[in-house]
Amino acid sequence: MVRGAGFGERFGRLAYGGAVSAGFGFLLLPIVLVLWLSFFSNEILSLPPDGYSLRWYEGLATKREFTDGFILSLEVAVMATLVGLAVSLPASLVLVRGRFAGREALLNFLMAPLIVPAIVIGAALYLFFIQIEIATDIPLSGSAPGLVAAHVLLTIPWCIRLLTANLIGLDPAIEEAAASLGARGAIILARITLPMIWPGLVAAALFAFVVSFGNLEISLFLVAPGETTLPIAILEYLEWKLDPTIAAVSTLQILLIGAGLFATDRMVGLARVV
Amino acid sequence: MTALVLDRLTKHYGDHAAVDTLSLTVDDGEFLVLLGPSGCGKTTTLRMIAGFVEASTGQVQLNGRDITREPPHRRNIGVVFQNYALFPHLTVFENVAFGLRRRKRPEAEIRTRVARALGLVRLEAFADRMPKQMSGGQQQRVAIARALVIEPEILLLDEPLSALDAKLRLEVRQELKALQRLLGIATILVTHDQDEAMSLGDRLVVMNAGKVEQIGSPQALYRQPASRFVAGFIGRGNFLDGAGAGNRFISRQGWGLETAQPVDDIATVLIRPEAVALAAMAGPDMMPARVALVTYLGPITEVVLELASGDRLVAEQASGGWLDRIEPGQDIGVGIPPEAVIGLGAEGTRV
Numbered sequence: 001m002v003r004g005a006g007f008g009e010r011f012g013r014l015a016y017g018g019a020v021s022a023g024f025g026f027l028l029l030p031i032v033l034v035l036w037l038s039f040f041s042n043e044i045l046s047l048p049p050d051g052y053s054l055r056w057y058e059g060l061a062t063k064r065e066f067t068d069g070f071i072l073s074l075e076v077a078v079m080a081t082l083v084g085l086a087v088s089l090p091a092s093l094v095l096v097r098g099r100f101a102g103r104e105a106l107l108n109f110l111m112a113p114l115i116v117p118a119i120v121i122g123a124a125l126y127l128f129f130i131q132i133e134i135a136t137d138i139p140l141s142g143s144a145p146g147l148v149a150a151h152v153l154l155t156i157p158w159c160i161r162l163l164t165a166n167l168i169g170l171d172p173a174i175e176e177a178a179a180s181l182g183a184r185g186a187i188i189l190a191r192i193t194l195p196m197i198w199p200g201l202v203a204a205a206l207f208a209f210v211v212s213f214g215n216l217e218i219s220l221f222l223v224a225p226g227e228t229t230l231p232i233a234i235l236e237y238l239e240w241k242l243d244p245t246i247a248a249v250s251t252l253q254i255l256l257i258g259a260g261l262f263a264t265d266r267m268v269g270l271a272r273v274v
Numbered sequence: 275m276t277a278l279v280l281d282r283l284t285k286h287y288g289d290h291a292a293v294d295t296l297s298l299t300v301d302d303g304e305f306l307v308l309l310g311p312s313g314c315g316k317t318t319t320l321r322m323i324a325g326f327v328e329a330s331t332g333q334v335q336l337n338g339r340d341i342t343r344e345p346p347h348r349r350n351i352g353v354v355f356q357n358y359a360l361f362p363h364l365t366v367f368e369n370v371a372f373g374l375r376r377r378k379r380p381e382a383e384i385r386t387r388v389a390r391a392l393g394l395v396r397l398e399a400f401a402d403r404m405p406k407q408m409s410g411g412q413q414q415r416v417a418i419a420r421a422l423v424i425e426p427e428i429l430l431l432d433e434p435l436s437a438l439d440a441k442l443r444l445e446v447r448q449e450l451k452a453l454q455r456l457l458g459i460a461t462i463l464v465t466h467d468q469d470e471a472m473s474l475g476d477r478l479v480v481m482n483a484g485k486v487e488q489i490g491s492p493q494a495l496y497r498q499p500a501s502r503f504v505a506g507f508i509g510r511g512n513f514l515d516g517a518g519a520g521n522r523f524i525s526r527q528g529w530g531l532e533t534a535q536p537v538d539d540i541a542t543v544l545i546r547p548e549a550v551a552l553a554a555m556a557g558p559d560m561m562p563a564r565v566a567l568v569t570y571l572g573p574i575t576e577v578v579l580e581l582a583s584g585d586r587l588v589a590e591q592a593s594g595g596w597l598d599r600i601e602p603g604q605d606i607g608v609g610i611p612p613e614a615v616i617g618l619g620a621e622g623t624r625v
Binding site for chain 1: 324325326345346347348349350351352353355356357359360361362363372373376377417420421424
């Protein structure tokens, strides 16, 4: 009986380990494939490859659509992250500290971009920007500020989630102690509150950046002809060519985001904030 | 000299008055304790003095200056919180230096004053530690140093000992008392713990439902409680309901008691357990009573007695002698000295 129970337990543990490994394998295999493909020397993808080379990476430097796309994506993502944080921090403070009617509704409203499909947001913003342009002559669609504004919308739910989670765990007495020692509001925020929620801030910035940098659906509606973000450049390239260039671009993108995660982990410890 | 005056201070939350026209004064160097059950308004009162909660009406005066509408950072009040509220990202030194840096003191002065403050709480050697590397008692001592270093005009302590374990609580309590005496700083402590209140306070303010029940020295509150609420909150006691006339009180069950003070119109009397006289046998001035329960507590023994009238009485005596050998069911003698019978007014009224 005891041996039977031991066997059942061992079998359960093995099955569990197998399921977890299979899950991770399913998630990681495409990424590994992309990394591998990017070093194939032949233009038409085939297995096994004829040989390996770095030509797709070398070719990238001369492909303007990718370098320009990368720079635009980077600019938009950085701006959207900064603006998203600037908007979300005061909102999170009010949501956590305030006791007012409609608090829950406001929180849900700010979370809405997570729930509404991005393609719907993109289409709606496009129509909205056109209407604004008709009414005021300010060309928002196809402009960088319009694109950044749209991406800010995407970053807000992530920032608010992570910041409120950090603020809730913060003992209000600590800020009161600072006040009693002579610190006014702005000093308390800069010297006490922000340093204490620093892990949340870093994590929020990272998530906001990743979400914005990788966004395709919303950007599709809002970029000007000839000026595209990296995800759109990839999509357009794929429409008429299927060589490992895409794999090389994707590999660089994965490395960039991986570096961001690594830096965050070094700075604050990812496990503590997510 | 009076350090702090609260003048008809009131805080409303909607229709509910958390603190209701509270008036009291704290003298220079005095240790005042606000004591009461949770929800009695003691913490709200403290928070109004610190400026964390805005008073609805009434006034707070600190050394003659009206600070009712001043924000907390301009009040120059030291506050110590229940959960220490240290800045977790700053060293002990920087925690204590925080208030001095806000006052833009020169670096050399900050160093000497922080060192002196840490010396007061015997933590000089811990200046470079982070708060979470220290025990609860050490953290609370850092918090005390941090509050004192700014030389506040008054020190407010919000249940500062209740997060500590029993042994540490006693230690920090004694240290706190010595420190307060040494510095001669006006201090208000909020607590629901009567032992803490009795041992620390020069004067105690017993609060109930947003109002002051009684203010007085620990001795006065124990010996002459103004109401059943105060008597029940400070120490333990036997409460007898009945009717008084002249110097005689008759319990509802028909037990007659002589009293030292007239008890006309008094409906309840208090007899402290230690004031009940016990004898191995009934005799003159000692009526018979049956032992219902004996609890040996080391230095004292607690005896629950059942009287012939049906009244029950809790008595406490120093252990030893015949008292160590009594058992439930046994008959012994019990006497109540007239001066031990304390007449109580109805709830909230003073006799």
